[in-house]
Amino acid sequence: MTHSQIWTAILKERARQEKKFPGRTIADVPPLMKLRILVEEVGEVAEAMDMLDANTVRNLKDELIQVAAVAVGWLESVDKRKDNGHVKVSG
Numbered sequence: 001m002t003h004s005q006i007w008t009a010i011l012k013e014r015a016r017q018e019k020k021f022p023g024r025t026i027a028d029v030p031p032l033m034k035l036r037i038l039v040e041e042v043g044e045v046a047e048a049m050d051m052l053d054a055n056t057v058r059n060l061k062d063e064l065i066q067v068a069a070v071a072v073g074w075l076e077s078v079d080k081r082k083d084n085g086h087v088k089v090s091g
Helices: 003-020 031-050 057-078
Strands: none
Touching: 003 057, 031 057
């Protein structure tokens, strides 16, 4: 994939994510939940790698695109939240 194809795929996935949850943006999701979502996606990359062969490379690429799209969405939301995306830790 070229650089341009990669970013096109990531932006397409971001649009799909936004459509999947209408009326709720990534800015509405608490930072800790964003981390959980990202870690879940990274786990799916690990699963895809575990089953990697010539026929499953497409699945690995799809999972990596999803990880990137989640990270991009989180970055988009940082300035939209009043807490700037910071997790508040008590103690």
